[in-house]
Amino acid sequence: MTSPEKIRSVPRLGLRGRLIAAFATGALVLSVSMGAIAYYTTRHFLITDRQSAALHQAYANAALLRNALAANVPHIDLQVTSLDSGAGSVSLLNDNGQWFSTSLAVGKNSIPLALRQSVGSLHVATQTSVINDAPAFSVGVPLPSQQAAYYLVYDLSDLQHTLRVLLTALGAAAAATTLLGAGLGLIASRRTMRPLAEVSLAAVAIAQGDLETRLPGHRGDADLEGLTNSFNTMVDQLQERLERDARFTSDVSHELRSPLTTMAATLGVLESRRDELSEQGKQALDLMSADIRRFARLVEDLLEISRSDAGASDMIYDTVTIGELVERSLHASTRLNDNFPPPTLFIDPSVRSVRLMVDKRRFERIMGNLIENAANYAGGATRVSATLSHDALHLELRVCDEGPGISLVERDRIFERFYRGDISGQREGNEGSGLGLALVADNVARHGGTVRVEQGPNAKGSDFVVMIPLHREIEDADET
Template sequence: MSLAITGLLAAVTWKLASDFLVAKREQGATSQAAIDARLVQDAPRDPAGADSEGLLTGLAGGGDITVAVRRAGTWTTSGHPIDVDALPDELLALANSGVAARQRVILGGIPVLAVALPLRDGLYLELAPLTELDATLRFLSWVLVVGVGVSGLLGLALGGWASTRALRPLTDLRDAAARMAAGDLDARLPEQDDADLAPLAVTFNRTAEDLQRRVRRDVRFAGDVSHELRSPLTTLVNAVAVLRRRRDDLPLPARQAVDLLDADVHRFQKMVTELLEISRDEQIDPRDLEVCDVVDVVAHALATRPDVVLDVRGSPPQVPVDRRRLDRVVMNLVENAEQHAGGAVRVGVAPSSVGVRIEVDDAGPGIPVELRDEVFERFSRGANAGRREDSGGTGLGLALVARHVRAHHGRIHIEDSPAGGARVVVELPRCTT
């Protein structure tokens, strides 16, 4: 808007100023030429009819102005030398017909104003240079262009500052909502002085506090239930172990029942253990963090799986991690690939733009794009959800992985693997100190 307004003002200023200066210059040159022509008309001439050279030299004024008189087909000139034949024929034709004429022309690369006036027995021509006027107009144009550019930049800077200041509350709201969507339930909006925005901030903060209390209550409930289930579950596990030892003494239907009971009890035990871990506070105790080589942690997690290839590219930087949590992340990803995707075929470690990148490629058919976010939710098992013949997954493994990665302020997502399956990518930030 600033650029448009100043551009319009500059165009109007240029039009008015240039028209005024050119008109004044033409008016002055025409008036002076008329006076000079009258002097030439009334001045006495020598017996041969020639004009006085002294008069023409005086009218030329030192050489900047060119004065020319034509009588009997002969030109007499004084001042700056010119080629009279280079003048426009229309200009001379009008003067010969008894009509005063003027025209701006370029002679020898110099802009001049040519004024042709008829005499009783000839033609008077006066050429006034427009160099100073041309320089003035050029300087004025540059001033206006620079002024428009500076005004546009100032308007852009002022508009950017004003819009940023005006939209800062909405930006804070967007950032706080994004933090909450990423799992940071401590995100709050600062108090607002604006009467229209203050209720929005209060409502958002109240909603965030209610959501945080509800999530914590649900997590605490899951933890309490899991803890209370541990004792009876331990009894069940021991009882199933006794039955397993006497399995051969049982009839075939009873052996099948023991096998089903054993599988479900162990699955139940794993679910309770993961529920207890996922119900813990997501924040990492700073005392548990240590700057370490991720390659060593991943290699330790894969020590019992020699068939999985460890691929290290470049020189991954050291990152601050909780070794127990990171070890659990790698183990859960490998186990998830074994249970649902034909097994892990490669675990890669490489540097990334944020720190370290861990990749786990499986041998499965891949994960559809629409399910790649859903698989990190609790009790989500993708296309196998609700199927009894599933391989025993609890639906908590990837949710626990995502929780541990968020606790490290990292990111996790799924890509297509070059081998044809799915690739789970974990990115952990580098050490900043």
């Protein structure tokens, strides 16, 4: 017995497949139905016509033999042979138990017993049977005045062949009609799926941040016009809400900068007089200093995101060698996270002197956020590597740690804004804002690259992999 799990595991056809299947099935049912009607109607008329001809011929031949027997014509066998039985037909005469036939292959035993008994009862009878491995129609006419009986065996092989040819032709026509129906279904499905494809492409563009995307109008089609208007209205409302959220974030961030500047200045004064504080005062100062730094980083991240959403954050490109870029970015990042030992650095010699056009500030932000993320959640980064990708078209930057790792479920969501995952509850004083990795993804995307998370070697830790395309001309820095 099939389990429900197996039934659910059977893949269902998509909408396009179901449309094609519906057209093909409809064409098949229609062609088979029409073909069956045509076949059985033709078969009926052909058989009826053949049987009618056989009866008329049998009556005519029986009348001739009756007259010959009444006149005592000698050599009655010659009279039987001279009868016009038609092509493929055999005449037989039973004259007082003596049988005469126009064919050596057909005799008394070829006539079905039921037919002979019916004729013996003085009834004209017919019967379809198989004689000598071929279908045949037999007619028996009694001649009671002469104590004789006449039989006509009509061969139906040619009729059977004709019906087989007709059945084959109808089957081929049904197959051709089914294929034609499937073709029409394919054309219809393309026309039907075109608006859905437009919606899908528009949704993908919107998901990638292009909020100016709208569906084209479909005048004259009330259903599609309603769908188009509803979709465009939804996007308008979404864009308006995102703009309000961006303005709110920007306004809040700017409003927080002034008190944050005041707090930072106050903190500087307190730190300059640290030696005058008691031990409890020093501890409180350390806590306040850490909170203010974290608060400042949050405000900076919010401002960066608001500028990005508003489209006011321009890219400033510089041409720099990969070795210099990675070393400088790592140095700046580890200087800001001096609570952990610096990670080991490996730069593939094949890419060290390759020149890359990047926004250096954004690249340093990418590196800094990844190093800070490892410091917050994984006990610090352990290794940073810069190599050429397998397709030799990208710079592959890896920031590795030996922390608890990231589950498969979280690997896609970890680059969402304000997402901190289940591990957020395990932090002790170094909580991030949930914006660092979102900014990493944004800055990498602005360079035309991608970022992903992989499990570390030996199923330990995580590797953050940044792929930046080498779409500029590759040349050795020493050659310029």
